[in-house]
Amino acid sequence: MKEYILILLSTILVNNFVLVKFLGLCPFMGVSRKLETATGMGLATTFVLTLSSVCSHLANEYLLLPLGLEYLRTITFILVIAVVVQFTEMVVHKTSPLLYNVLGIFLPLITTNCAVLGVALLNTQEHHGFVQSAVYGFGAAIGFSVVLVLFAAIRERVAVADVPTPFRGPAIALVTAGLMSLAFMGFSGLVRG
Amino acid sequence: MRFKTASTPHLSSPDTVSILMRRVLWALIPGTAVLTAFFGIGVLSNLVLAITLCLTFESASLALRHRPLRPFLSDYSVVVTAWLLAVALPPLSPWWLIAVAAGFAVVVAKHLYGGLGYNPFNPAMVGYVVVLIAYPAELTSWVAPLGLNGPPPTMEALASVLGGGAAEWDGATAATVLDLVRTETGRGRMLSEITMLPVFGWFGGRGWEWANLAFLAGGLWLLQRGVIQWQIPAGMLASLCLLSGVFWMVDPEGFATPLFHVIGGATLLGAFFIATDPVSAATTPRGRILYGMGIGILTYVIRAWGGYPDGVAFAVLLMNAVAPTLDYYTQPRVFGHGER
Numbered sequence: 358m359k360e361y362i363l364i365l366l367s368t369i370l371v372n373n374f375v376l377v378k379f380l381g382l383c384p385f386m387g388v389s390r391k392l393e394t395a396t397g398m399g400l401a402t403t404f405v406l407t408l409s410s411v412c413s414h415l416a417n418e419y420l421l422l423p424l425g426l427e428y429l430r431t432i433t434f435i436l437v438i439a440v441v442v443q444f445t446e447m448v449v450h451k452t453s454p455l456l457y458n459v460l461g462i463f464l465p466l467i468t469t470n471c472a473v474l475g476v477a478l479l480n481t482q483e484h485h486g487f488v489q490s491a492v493y494g495f496g497a498a499i500g501f502s503v504v505l506v507l508f509a510a511i512r513e514r515v516a517v518a519d520v521p522t523p524f525r526g527p528a529i530a531l532v533t534a535g536l537m538s539l540a541f542m543g544f545s546g547l548v549r550g
Numbered sequence: 551m552r553f554k555t556a557s558t559p560h561l562s563s564p565d566t567v568s569i570l571m572r573r574v575l576w577a578l579i580p581g582t583a584v585l586t587a588f589f590g591i592g593v594l595s596n597l598v599l600a601i602t603l604c605l606t607f608e609s610a611s612l613a614l615r616h617r618p619l620r621p622f623l624s625d626y627s628v629v630v631t632a633w634l635l636a637v638a639l640p641p642l643s644p645w646w647l648i649a650v651a652a653g654f655a656v657v658v659a660k661h662l663y664g665g666l667g668y669n670p671f672n673p674a675m676v677g678y679v680v681v682l683i684a685y686p687a688e689l690t691s692w693v694a695p696l697g698l699n700g701p702p703p704t705m706e707a708l709a710s711v712l713g714g715g716a717a718e719w720d721g722a723t724a725a726t727v728l729d730l731v732r733t734e735t736g737r738g739r740m741l742s743e744i745t746m747l748p749v750f751g752w753f754g755g756r757g758w759e760w761a762n763l764a765f766l767a768g769g770l771w772l773l774q775r776g777v778i779q780w781q782i783p784a785g786m787l788a789s790l791c792l793l794s795g796v797f798w799m800v801d802p803e804g805f806a807t808p809l810f811h812v813i814g815g816a817t818l819l820g821a822f823f824i825a826t827d828p829v830s831a832a833t834t835p836r837g838r839i840l841y842g843m844g845i846g847i848l849t850y851v852i853r854a855w856g857g858y859p860d861g862v863a864f865a866v867l868l869m870n871a872v873a874p875t876l877d878y879y880t881q882p883r884v885f886g887h888g889e890r
Contacts, residue, residue: 519668543867546855
């Protein structure tokens with residue numbers, strides 16, 4: 358149990374995927390203009406990331422390793438992620454059209470989120486087991502969502518600030534992300550390894 | 551007969567940014583004086599360099615942004631930033647270290663966002679954290695307090711500050727008490743044994759304890775004058791005491807007392823002067839309490855388990871990042887309307 362809590366803490370705070378590992382920056386910059394969309398994106402990413410983390414672990418363990426096809430890992434994972442996203446989209450579309458409308462374009466966009474592939478690859482690199490992979494994926498997604506929501510709230514404020522013209526838009530957003538990353542450096546050393 | 555009808559609000563406050571900031575400066579003086587008495591001329595050299603450099607950066611930024619210099623320089627906000635930076639940095643910091651910190655504080659954290667009133671992060675803490683991460687060795691060696699080797703000779707010290715050389719005073723620098731507690735308990739030593747060391751003073755680090763009490767006095771004066779509100783300091787100190795109290799009762803030899811956590815380190819300076827920055831803190835009453843509590847909790851977590859000796863700066867920056875979200879979810883009910 359303690360091990361899983363440590364994995365969660367590590368992925369949410371210490372090794373945050375966005376602010377420390379710099380993965381998943383495209384949705385971080387792209388979908389953080391409004392708080393509502395950021396929340397929706399966070400929810401969708403959390404679901405897909407956890408599911409794809411587990412699925413890619415299964416594919417790696419029971420398909421690639423027994424057949425000796427490790428060199429196909431990256432492309433397999435991309436395929437698995439695409440399938441999971443497509444499957445999620447279809448299920449959500451059929452079962453809850455309301456949620457489908459709220460998530461809109463963000464759902465298919467998750468396919469190209471590098472954090473999702475990053476989690477799958479890091480899981481095999483760190484030799485995580487089944488539950489560990491699930492917790493790792495979930496923690497990474499929670500860390501991503503929390504930071505995305507906080508960032509969106511800051512950006513809503515910066516949008517009305519008297520920012521010098523050359524720094525308007527993405528430039529000041531990147532500066533803000535850098536300062537957030539600076540703050541997250543405070544967590545370094547909190548969880549060893 | 552005609553009566554003059556003024557529009558609302560009918561009661562106007564004479565307070566301006568300039569008056570408020572000057573009050574903060576007055577309140578900072580006693581703590582700084584005690585620091586100077588214990589740590590020597592280095593505190594003053596920090597102060598002079600920080601104020602000069604911050605004013606230079608502020609003027610340059612204003613000039614580049616085609617803003618008038620006088621109204622912005624006379625609001626004293628940049629002097630408060632410089633002052634906080636000067637007391638946060640170790641005494642006798644070389645000039646280039648202060649320049650890097652001042653540059654990041656004034657140019658990146660403040661003027662890129664449009665100057666006073668728009669910065670989402672506390673400028674002084676951004677400057678401090680940048681140099682803390684970039685130059686950890688310079689930032690963790692404090693001048694030893696008076697009565698414990700004492701500060702180095704004045705002229706040589708000032709020459710090294712301006713020469714920019716790394717000050718290598720034999721035995722004149724010492725780790726701060728928080729640093730000491732962290733490294734020594736990490737080595738498995740008992741806390742009762744560590745606190746017998748001469749650097750500990752009465753209850754929170756020799757020199758530091760009196761300076762922090764002076765900062766507390768200044769902070770209480772600010773509170774009484776209505777410059778700051780009670781929610782943030784109260785939330786921060788309460789959560790810090792509660793958390794450190796629980797861990798201290800579980801393992802008194804492994805975790806320091808709540809008193810040590812409050813008096814030692816930058817807690818009181820942070821609670822009354824840094825966390826209460828009206829621009830970067832949460833603004834709703836409930837949000838302020840949560841904001842203060844968040845800083846207290848994060849400070850304790852970083853101090854007890856993190857990799858940096860004092861967590862106040864990081865805790866403030868982290869809660870600065872959370873503040874807009876807190877404000878969003880804690881908006882008070884408007885009179886005459888239902889919940890949200």
